[in-house]
Amino acid sequence: MAEKRDYYEVLGIQKGATEDEIKKAFRKKARENHPDLHPDDPSYVEKFQEINEANEVLSDPEKRKRYDQFGHAGVDPSYSGGGMGGFSGDMGGFGDLGDIFENIFGGFGGFGGGGGSRSNANAPRRGSDIQESVLINFMDACNGIKKEIKINRMSICDSCKGSGSDGASSSEICPDCQGRGSVKTTQRTPFGAISSTKPCPHCAGKGKIIKNPCQKCHGVGRLRVQKTVSVDIPAGIADGQPMRLSGQGDCGVNGGPSGDLLITVSVKSHPIFRREGFDIHCDIPVTYMEAVLGAEITVPTIDGDVKYNISEGTQTGTVFRLKNKGVKKLHRTDRGNQYVKIYVEVPKNLTKKQKDLLKEFEASLSEKNYAKRQSFFEKLKKKFDL
Ligand SMILES: [Zn+2]
Ligand SMILES: [Zn+2]
Structure with missing residues (x-):
């Protein structure tokens, strides 16, 4: 995928925009760029998706905070290992769309969902970041401390080494989607044909069929396991300060790199200082x-x-x-x-x-x-x- 554009730029707003400004900007942009209004120009499908994605992040205070702090890496759906299709696979991502449809079409509700821009389900993907918080004493923040924290992270299944297959049997490319993991469907509506992409039902979006799935991970190749991570909290850390432990998040998919572990440090107050x-x-x-x-x-x-x-x-x-x-x-x-x-x-x-x-x-x-x-x-x- 091409370099991602800044979400604020996508919605045409300033970085400090209020919630109301974001909402208004999103509605305006979504209305102008809706693919159904530009049936002859397929580039609007991507544009529209970009607008939805920007809104999804900026209208959610938690995600917006992460985006402001870490950029796309903090929120990018294509980094999220678990689900398929990120924003686009999930109809919830279209949020306020019902209203927009009402404005444009007067009550049409059967929008088919945006196509996933990921074309290959077997491409390497980065694992998700994991958010954790840790509470330390005032003095420990002054002097620094080593903390052991327990996290639940996705790890490569040790039984199948991530292949998802049991023993020597291997997997084969899904015949329904030719390994893409998604299938295109075209829906006839009174307004013309609307194409949408959805996860392939035959292979559940994986693009391959495992003949004998691994018993331990049920063919996923990854497992959520509890792990203890030792964190060196440096002397001088302040209340609310984030730390990033790179590569300690969920493991990647298809050989992609691991995500990061993001730790927010909270410091207890002191009775005197x-x-x-x-x-x-x-x-x-x-x-x-x-x-x-x-x-x-x-x-x-x-x-x-x-x-x-x-x-x-x-x-x-x-x-x-x-x-x-x-x-x-x-x-x-x-x-x-x-x-x-x-x-x-x-x-x-x-x-x-x-x-x-x-x-x-x-x-x-x-x-x-x-x-x-x-x-x-x-x-x-x-x-x-x-
Ligand atoms: Zn396994
Ligand atoms: Zn398939």
């Missing part, structure tokens, strides 16, 4: 006295506790930086920083005696002990003068 990129943020409570007199405080970091001296008269909201105490940057050697925000915890549940002591202490203070308060009231005064 917050991450922003590769920087760590945390808030630390200090006592009223520590803030007033200054103190050596203990600051937790992802490497363990460190001591830090806060100066006399430290205010709530003061932020200090611990250089290189952040997360190791992904695939690099340097690290982010840690930012520590101080807040003063106001003591509660004081006894009468404590309250009296505090009142006595407060009475001993003057305006010059409260520079901020003083400047605030001065500003306030000026405001009324204006």
Whole structure:
């Protein structure tokens, strides 16, 4: 098949198009390019199929996300090993078509389905990608971790080595479809003949007939098996970040390459630390006295506790930086920083005696002990003068 066109280009929309814009663009394009409106030009069959395929992906948020991230490889139906015909073999792929038919023909519903563009069922095809997600701890994301994950992947049947045949008996080309795996049917309708391609019923789309199918895989040549994959999650990975393990997806068909394993890493939140990129943020409570007199405080970091001296008269909201105490940057050697925000915890549940002591202490203070308060009231005064 020729190089695939960008789906956004196919629908004539911008990459950031809204769902509504996609829907409208699809309807317009489908209406203009419908093969039945261009009976003399067979190129519209392919054009129409391309439009449907683009819509199928872009109108599905999950598929669209994958397409945006990985391009055609993330969603391409011709890569999907299991089914036959991908989008075109499945009538669901025509989605909103009923509406369009209603618009064009006023209620005609017997559209025969698009022809599969794959001409040879025995051509090598790439295996499907497998999506998995893994949840790791905050600290493991900082330090990196090896995770074993279980996946169900299609693998070559070890009993028949992928041939699908039992023992020495071999397979033969299907006489009904001459190995193509699909047959063409022509349907007479009031609007002329509509040709469509569907999987060959004789060989179930495989293009060959296996005389003695393998007992283990029932002639498919592939089996879904559970496999444990060891994944090296690098230090510095962020919540929601995808990883691609190439060749660890479903095995290919007819000698095609394996698909990839796509892993989305989710990171648990931490009770004290917050991450922003590769920087760590945390808030630390200090006592009223520590803030007033200054103190050596203990600051937790992802490497363990460190001591830090806060100066006399430290205010709530003061932020200090611990250089290189952040997360190791992904695939690099340097690290982010840690930012520590101080807040003063106001003591509660004081006894009468404590309250009296505090009142006595407060009475001993003057305006010059409260520079901020003083400047605030001065500003306030000026405001009324204006
Ligand atoms: Zn087998
Ligand atoms: Zn056949």
